[in-house]
Each structure stands twice: as C-alpha cells, then as structure tokens.
Amino acid sequence: MSMNFASPRMLLVAGGAVRQLADVLARFGLSRPLVVTDPFMVGSGHVRHCLEPLERAGLAIAVFSDTVSDPTDIVVEAGVERLEVGDYDCLIGFGGGSPIDTAKAMAILAAGGGKMRDYKAPFAADKGALPVIAVPTTAGTGSECTRFTVITDTERDEKMLIAGLGALPLAAVVDYELTFSVPPRTTADTGIDSLTHALEAYVSKRANPISDALALSAMALIGANIRTAYAEPHNAAAREAMMLAATEAGLAFSNSSVALVHGMSRPIGAHFHVPHGLSNAMLLPAITRFSVPGAAARYAEAARRIGFARDGDNDDTAAARLVSGLEALNRDLSVPTPAAYGIDEAAWTGKMALMAEQALASGSPGNNPRVPSAEEIVGLYREVWTGAAANR
Structure with a gap:
C-alpha cells in the first residue's frame, strides 16, 4: 500500500480556542497578519472574536473584508493587490469557507502571479507566498484543513478546483463556540x-x-x-x-x-x-x-x-x-x-x-x-x- 497524507502543522480544537489565536501565531514567529473575512463578519461585529486577541497581544493587524460567497478570481486579485502594498507575514482566513478559500487562493496567486485559472486542477498548486491560519465560523466546508480551494472564473462562469500544498493552511483554530450564531x-x-x-x-x-x-x-x-x-x-x-x-x-x-x-x-x-x-x-x-x-x-x-x-x-x-x-x-x-x-x-x-x-x-x-x-x-x-x- 502507498499513500500520502497531508494536514496542517497545528490543529487547535477547543471551545474558546479563538482566544488563543495570538499564541498560535507566536508559535510560528508570525506577527503581521492580514485578516481575510467578509462584510457580514465585519458589519455584525463577529470579526472582533478574531481581532481582539491579536490586539491584546499588540500585533499589527489589517483587514481585507471584500470576500464574497463563492469566491471569484476578481476578489482574489484584489486581495493580492492588498498584499502587495502591505508588509504582512501571514494570512488569517476568518469566516466560512469563502474567506478561508479566498485567503488560500491569495497566497497561491501571490506566489506565482498570472491568472487564477492558471492554477486550476490538475495543476499542482504547491506554492504559497504566505502561510495561512484558518479560523472557521461554520461547521461544514472543512477548508481549514484541506489542500483545496474553489474559485469562480468570472469570464468563463466556471467554479475551478485548485489543489496543492499551497492551499494547505499552516494551522487551524477550530472553535465551535463561533457557530452558535449560525442560522x-x-x-x-x-x-x-x-x-x-x-x-x-x-x-x-x-x-x-x-x-x-x-x-x-x-x-x-x-x-x-x-x-x-x-x-x-x-x-x-x-x-x-x-x-x-x-x-x-x-x-x-x-x-x-x-x-x-x-x-x-x-x-x-x-x-x-x-x-x-x-x-x-x-x-x-x-x-x-x-x-x-x-x-x-x-x-x-x-x-x-x-x-x-x-x-x-x-x-x-x-x-x-x-x-x-x-x-x-x-x-x-x-x-x-x-x-x-x-x-x-x-x-x-x-x-x-x-x-x-x-x-x-x-x-x-x-x-x-x-x-x-x-x-x-x-x-x-x-x-x-x-x-x-x-x-x-
């Protein structure tokens, strides 16, 4: 038998685990995150669950909140532009599968350039410009621990599967308490x-x-x-x-x-x-x-x-x-x-x-x-x- 099994280097699974987010970054020597989330998380205040432990630790934080349901290549490109004008050492995907998938795709596109469709499976998207820490707020996609991201090609109206180690988060913080408000x-x-x-x-x-x-x-x-x-x-x-x-x-x-x-x-x-x-x-x-x-x-x-x-x-x-x-x-x-x-x-x-x-x-x-x-x-x-x- 032959098999190849890949997973994040750290899985922190616990009620209230998000409060340890700054400690997770510190374990990997990271201190300048760009938090990738969506407008609802910002408007509802839920993103504070992510930002407050980082602020208490004195970290330099920025937020990119333009993600959409069913992430698109256009949004990913906008996220990469944001990366290029900042000094970040990691991405934190906070939200459902869409923000996490967007963060993964941003890391892949920033590493190799071009268009998102260039990385569509069966291409092996194994390179990421920055590590991704995933913090899911829904119990479903599993994106916090997969080597996949799904991005829509807006010109071709196609959902593209992008697979590779570049999409695998460095760490995942899995906190069921974040799902209490999910409808x-x-x-x-x-x-x-x-x-x-x-x-x-x-x-x-x-x-x-x-x-x-x-x-x-x-x-x-x-x-x-x-x-x-x-x-x-x-x-x-x-x-x-x-x-x-x-x-x-x-x-x-x-x-x-x-x-x-x-x-x-x-x-x-x-x-x-x-x-x-x-x-x-x-x-x-x-x-x-x-x-x-x-x-x-x-x-x-x-x-x-x-x-x-x-x-x-x-x-x-x-x-x-x-x-x-x-x-x-x-x-x-x-x-x-x-x-x-x-x-x-x-x-x-x-x-x-x-x-x-x-x-x-x-x-x-x-x-x-x-x-x-x-x-x-x-x-x-x-x-x-x-x-x-x-x-x-």
Missing part, C-alpha cells in the same frame, strides 16, 4: 456539506486507512447531531460534535478526494449561485442511488455509521436505507429542490450538458465508485430537477 439554514447546508465530504471520502477510489477512520468518525458524529444542531442552535454538545466532524471530514477528503456529488455541485453553484452545501444536499440522494452498485459494501457501512441502518442489516438493505435516510434528512432539514429554490426550468435544462462537461472536466467524478458518462450526468441533473429522488 438554521446555514447549519443544515454546511452540515450536509460535511456529510458529503465524509461519505465521498469513504467511497472514493483514492481512499486510504487514515481517511477511512476520519470519514467514519465524522459520519457517526453528523448522524447523531445534525438534526439537534439545526433545531437547537445553542446546544453546545451538538455544535461541538458538528465542528469536530467538519474538521475530520475535511482531513478525510483532502487526502482521498471527493467524487461525483462535488463534481456536479460546483457547476450548479457557478451558474445558479446556489450555496455549495445546499447544492450538495440537492444532489446527494440521487447520486448516492446511482453510485451504490459500484461500492455497495462501503455505502452499507456508511449507512450503519450514520445511523440510517442497523448493524445486523445486510449490505443491500443497509445501502437502500442510506438512500432513504438521505431523502428523509433532506425533508427534515427543509432542503429545497432546484425548482423550489427558484431556478428556472428552461435555464436548468439548457445548462445541463455544459454542467455535465464541467463536472467531468473537474476530475472529481473519476474518483466515484461508479464513473458516469456525460449522458448519465445529464440524466442525473434531470432527475434532481424533477424531484424523482425525493419522491421515491
């Missing part, structure tokens, strides 16, 4: 994002024993806690479990890769501006049903770990209960269909062939246990539109 819709979407990461990491053709252990642990935590975190936002035990699961799932898929759900999800986000976790949720039941024949035993074990199937269920029964369990989870978390979300049917139908082409080009579907053709991907997009997965 139910975001809790649901990011939670299913984590579940998708763990499930795809486990069934990926590139899975390994370490990613398996992390993925199985994450699935168990999510299955036991996602509904509680959604219904009871201030339930500390559920929030802590979901935050740990997000990090475990991030480590898992960073080292075994995602598969067909993510390959098909990114084009939905690019063309219809659906939040990433929500587009994953829309796709997950139908794509799981399609994929089960390629790895029935693995999908069955996932069902048992999540809690959808019993230990005594045979593989066929457990795999079937995985699909029905995912459908029920979507109903319980009020996941809309594309139509209910407000997407125009003609626009969706007209984009299906292009989205299938972009999904395959990303490489992620090639990791799936059952690798689809472009025609099969179009059929899955059609099934998701009609709601066939939710109505069986």
